Amino acid sequence: MLMGSRMGGVAANFFFNLVLARLLAPEDVGIIMVVISTTMLASILTTFNIESGSVRHLVHAREKGDADKAAGFVLFSRRLWLVASPIVIAGYLLSAYYLTPGEANEHFWVYLVGSFSITLVGWLRINTRHANVLSRQLAGSIPTLLIRPILLLGLLGIGFYAGLTLTPQWVIGFYVLAALVAIMIQFVLLYPTFSFIRSGPRDFSPHKQWLTTGFLLISSLVILEYFQDMVLALAAFSLPSAEIAKLAIVLRLIGFLNFGLGAVNMAISPKLAIVLARDDIATREKLLTISTHLKLWPGIILAGALVLFGELILSIFGPAYITAAPALSWLVFIPLLMALLGPNEIILNISGLQKYIFLSAIVSILVAIIAIPIAGKYYGLMGVTLAAVVSFGIWELLTYACVRMLLGIDASLIGSIRKPLQSLIHRTSSDT
Template identity: 25%
Template sequence: MFVGKRILCVRFSAAATADRLLPSFLAARARPGLTNLDALLFASGDRHGSAGRASLIAFLIRVLSAVIALVSQVLIARWIGSFDYGIFVMVWTVMVIAGNLSCLGFHTSIIRFIPEYRARGRLGELRGIMATSKIFVLATSTLIAALGIAGVWLFSDAVESYYVLPFYLGIACLPIIALSDTLEGTARAHSWAALGLGPIYLLRPLLILALMGLALQLGYPATGQTAVIAAIIATLLTALFQIVTIVPRTRAGLRQVRPKYHHRQWLMVSLPIFVIEGFYFMLTNADVLLVGYFMPPGDVAVYFATTKILALVHFVYFAVKAGVAQRYAHYAQDGNSAKLADFARETVAWTFWPSLVMAGAVLLLGKPLLSMFGPGFEAGYPLLFVLVVGVIARSSVGPAESLLTMTGNQNICALVYGLTLSISVVLNLILIPLHGLWGASIAMAVALSCEAALLAFTVWKRLGIVMIVPNARLPRRQETV
């Protein structure tokens, strides 16, 4: 059986296919890269066989997701106009951030605990944390949603009138967003990359687009409020799909196991992760939120569309991060520091070089892509040249914060993000009133560059790993049989 599998891998490998189909000079040029791809896809070792395939699947999902997101945002912007589009993206961005943070870190900490418990045969704890994570997340997100609705009601006079009703609607969706994020983390912890990322990054945006188009066909007004309602219904349908497809698989073999609970331990690990991700989400969205505070929805729409184009570069980092987090945790639990360091350096190469290629493509095609959003959106094109500097700097250290979190260094990682967020907020508060969207772009580029430097220094001090692109390495060529 094993021999047959290896024969199939060789017969249908990318390198062998190129030798048969391409001219000899092109095949010779392509062979080194395709051989590495074959090693990534078909290696029997745990490092490349599991994490590599998960990263590749995550990468492909993020590529497709970026295309879907771009198309859907373009269509929605054209359907409802820049003013209402600005309202929609402002409200929905806040809701996605708040929904994720209302998990209080449990949706990420399970990516660390589930592989550990499965590897050590601690099935009681495994069942306990999977049950606890869902119940806890639903409880905290519901409480936060109630506080949010009360806050909008109390301070409605300080909020622009066109934001009030969309915010009420969006806040009611927080528990659904939180549960969906927790189920994503559960699937990723089991290395089900497609099932983990597919619903949120593929199904949900497609449903938002389809439901928005249906609403307009049925005669509903083309407003930001209608778009928020479409997003809420899409999120509910996505969560139902995840419940049906993920939950039964996680229960396999555990139905007769008595759950064991370590609430204090789980909470002590999850809360620093909550702080990290809170700082991270605020860092990556502080510019959009503060642009929304200082400037009208039309400017929010232009800036958000520009960051959506930039996401075509940033998704490489997210794809690698999604595929390697549980592998970091596995190596850390095994105590194999040399293997962890070797793998960490490889993930820097996986992140940086594709990001660099994507950055060039975005700068080349950014203006026509922005013009698709409608009149006036191409004004954001010059901002890309500033923003891309920060994204490339960030990719030069790979998923360093995941390495810190999965190796028990979540507290110092939270401190790094807190410092970086402070830099971002201060710069945005100073520069946006003075220079508008240019100020936001400069602030974000500087903040991301500072984040990369601080993360690289922290990884080196705590783990002794030089996790920067000059020290990165590509996977070794695997021997075939």
């Protein structure tokens, strides 16, 4: 059911981008995508990402019977969100004004309305993460993964058929409204789940530890969940809005491919955690080999289709997007690197080596912050594309190197074929 919700949400997002590209000029699409991406990134700061520590802190407190600490963790997250949200919104608007004064002035109402989504998206993410570790994955995730994108697509369609002259202001307004309705639905679904925070004592004493965990996980969250948004936000410093629209569309197409690879990683994570804890090397190698082949070969086929038929696929979005086909051809290396090098971030996380995830992500983000705006200024869309691939490749290579050196595990394609090749060579030499 959860996977079906994810697939439905991905399909709704695809059609939203398609309808948006067909109905609005590329310049308007670019503004909309920049506002959505930058507000998504800003929403992380409304809670300092402490909800990402739910697996460690909330589950641990519940299992030990520390109901007061469990309630304290949830309430502290919400109070931090309440205090930080207006500060983050003000900082977002000031940053937009000073960093991109021309666009911020021209599209003031788009940025202003969009800023309200910062607090809404932050609230959705808090409750979704908490619900996931409290065994209410469907109730927490469906409003975010499925209902919100369907609502957004529906509102866009209603606006068009109602005869509205669709502008960035209207679309961002629909985006905020969809998030607000999703919050209401999520609140109703999760109200019984959070009954434990409405009565009894609350212990906030570990709040420094909660904040530290969230802060250390921000960098990996950006890489794993908001990489596309980061690329679009950084590209906005050097690319015109029409080029941003092209970049957004090709990134969304790559995102659909990433979704399939991520589904495989999600499926193997529980089993991988068990075999790593047992130090069951044979089962671990078998599991990693199966995972690699499930991702790599379908990934190569789909990536090849995007390269071969890129212009045809992009023509569906409109003739203005066909020229982004070369960028699409290079961006396929992002999912291919994910498939080729293996689920190294998952292995590091399971093994308690989060520090190396943090450091790898920080290096990758710093490279992106420097390279993407500069490459966009001098080489346009292709420059941004190549800089994005390089920065993501650095993340994958660093996590691969950490797993290889610290744990002696090779989760890549090379690792999956090394032992069969060694066995074949050994048998051949024995026969001769």
